[in-house]
Amino acid sequence: MSENNSKVKISCIVNGDPAVVEAYPMSRLLDVLREELRLTGTKEGCGEGECGACAVLLDGELVNSCLVPVLQAEGAKMTTIEGVASGEELHAVQQAFVAAGGAQCGICTPGMVLAAVSLLEHNPQPNEADIRHALAGNLCRCTGYMKIFESVLLACREGREGA
Amino acid sequence: MRAFVPAYELRAPPTLSATLELLGSEPGAWRAFAGGTDLMVLFEAGKLAHRKYLSIRHLPELQGIEVTPAHVTLGALTTYTEIQRHETLRQEFPNLRAAARETGGVAIQNRGTLGGNVANASPAADTPPALIVYDAQLELISAAGGSRWLAYSEFHTGYKQTLMRPDELLGRIRLPRRDESWRHYYRKVGTRKAQAISKTCLAGAVLVAGGRVREIRLAVGSVAPTVVRCLQTEAVLRGRQLNATVIHDARESLAREIAPIDDVRSTASYRLRVSQNLLEEMLTEFSA
Numbered sequence A: 001m002s003e004n005n006s007k008v009k010i011s012c013i014v015n016g017d018p019a020v021v022e023a024y025p026m027s028r029l030l031d032v033l034r035e036e037l038r039l040t041g042t043k044e045g046c047g048e049g050e051c052g053a054c055a056v057l058l059d060g061e062l063v064n065s066c067l068v069p070v071l072q073a074e075g076a077k078m079t080t081i082e083g084v085a086s087g088e089e090l091h092a093v094q095q096a097f098v099a100a101g102g103a104q105c106g107i108c109t110p111g112m113v114l115a116a117v118s119l120l121e122h123n124p125q126p127n128e129a130d131i132r133h134a135l136a137g138n139l140c141r142c143t144g145y146m147k148i149f150e151s152v153l154l155a156c157r158e159g160r161e162g163a
Numbered sequence B: 001m002r003a004f005v006p007a008y009e010l011r012a013p014p015t016l017s018a019t020l021e022l023l024g025s026e027p028g029a030w031r032a033f034a035g036g037t038d039l040m041v042l043f044e045a046g047k048l049a050h051r052k053y054l055s056i057r058h059l060p061e062l063q064g065i066e067v068t069p070a071h072v073t074l075g076a077l078t079t080y081t082e083i084q085r086h087e088t089l090r091q092e093f094p095n096l097r098a099a100a101r102e103t104g105g106v107a108i109q110n111r112g113t114l115g116g117n118v119a120n121a122s123p124a125a126d127t128p129p130a131l132i133v134y135d136a137q138l139e140l141i142s143a144a145g146g147s148r149w150l151a152y153s154e155f156h157t158g159y160k161q162t163l164m165r166p167d168e169l170l171g172r173i174r175l176p177r178r179d180e181s182w183r184h185y186y187r188k189v190g191t192r193k194a195q196a197i198s199k200t201c202l203a204g205a206v207l208v209a210g211g212r213v214r215e216i217r218l219a220v221g222s223v224a225p226t227v228v229r230c231l232q233t234e235a236v237l238r239g240r241q242l243n244a245t246v247i248h249d250a251r252e253s254l255a256r257e258i259a260p261i262d263d264v265r266s267t268a269s270y271r272l273r274v275s276q277n278l279l280e281e282m283l284t285e286f287s288a
């Protein structure tokens, strides 16, 4: 019944490195990242845009990669959780998650970290309401959220002191 | 069950005219694909029946927000994030800003578009009540017909039905600018604050002078097969002094004008009662 369409070549920049993949245009960016590029730090939770576990930065904006067909990533610059640290040095947000116990099982953590990184890029001095708004699209089944919230608060504070 | 990916076609024609040509060449064969926040959810659930799409996200003619003395005009691809960042919208069209801020979470707001929300024609969509109370006009564009404008209030004709033809795209959404003395009310009620689909959502724009309603627009989502503009309740309120009797009359009128149902998200009686309470909250706020 179903006719097969052909794959297309997609060129993009992932974590600073050029990448070329062949994929069906409707393939989810999430699957291409995990299965073609082997960047398995990006997680799948719900597969329907609700949980944020699959979040990446696409041209500087937080998106849920389960909702992005790979064709729309042509020419884009992406950051996945693998690209957040600089070499061995963790990003301030990652350090804060470690220090404040923001991760338990870790499934939501890549998305939480990217949501927080994205918040701080757009708004270096968020208030508590801004933090809650920024994380509202990310679900966690373990922590009860407070430790995540405190991790982001800590990252903001460290950021201010470091500045 | 998940969709069979190779069965789907998605192309990105380089220009708007090439896109419109394809849409017009075989009307109905191709459909638009904007931010994908509605389409990809169906796709992943194996419920996306149509198979051929044209990505329009890269088309500059459908992007951007333009401000002129008479109007603010938004490209169909304007995202919820862009709406929130725009100063004129923030000041003059706060209901639209509120709708954008309460849609999904940040990742959805970065991706979902105003045009997609309108074209998707869900009765539970959150920007249409705001658009209706701002007398929004929609531009539909096609290879055959060029551009035509119509009032949003006529556009949505039935459950998931609109006046957009299969060869057309939604191009722009235009909001007439108003006197700054209009008051604005927008409130969405869902299961939780973020990521929740509305149980009911009420928007109002009211011009009050000396406690009397001079002009009013009222719209409610999730309480009928389409988002409804409440013309009868507007008529009950227009010209009246805001007091307890008038507010009571308006509540009664609203009950006759909307037709909520029981579904997975809520019940008819809850939706009716809460919609009436929102109306009362708005009128009480404006009578002070």
Ligand SMILES: Cc1cc2nc3c(=O)[nH]c(=O)nc-3n(C[C@H](O)[C@H](O)[C@H](O)COP(=O)(O)OP(=O)(O)OC[C@H]3O[C@@H](n4cnc5c(N)ncnc54)[C@H](O)[C@@H]3O)c2cc1C
Pocket: A048, A049, A050, B031, B032, B033, B034, B035, B036, B037, B038, B039, B040, B041, B056, B076, B077, B102, B103, B104, B105, B108, B111, B112, B113, B114, B115, B116, B117, B118, B119, B120, B124, B125, B126, B127, B168, B169, B170, B171, B195, B196, B197, B198
């Ligand atoms: C987690 C989550 C939360 C959400 N929360 C909300 C919410 O709170 N409130 C709400 O209202 N919605 C919500 N949505 C639904 C969705 O995000 C919005 O309806 C969004 O505005 C759709 O825009 P899009 O560009 O992503 O549409 P797409 O998925 O690309 O398209 C939707 C439909 O519109 C058509 N279309 C799109 N653009 C055009 C155009 N320019 N011309 C003609 N046809 C077009 C497409 O063919 C398709 O039928 C949510 C979705 C998710 C996944």
Ligand code: FES
Pocket: A043, A044, A045, A046, A047, A048, A049, A050, A051, A052, A053, A054, A055, A064, A065, A066, A067
């Ligand atoms: S897996 Fe993408 S939002 Fe849940």
Ligand code: FES
Pocket: A102, A103, A104, A105, A106, A107, A108, A109, A139, A140, A141, A142, A143
């Ligand atoms: S740490 Fe387990 S889901 Fe958040």
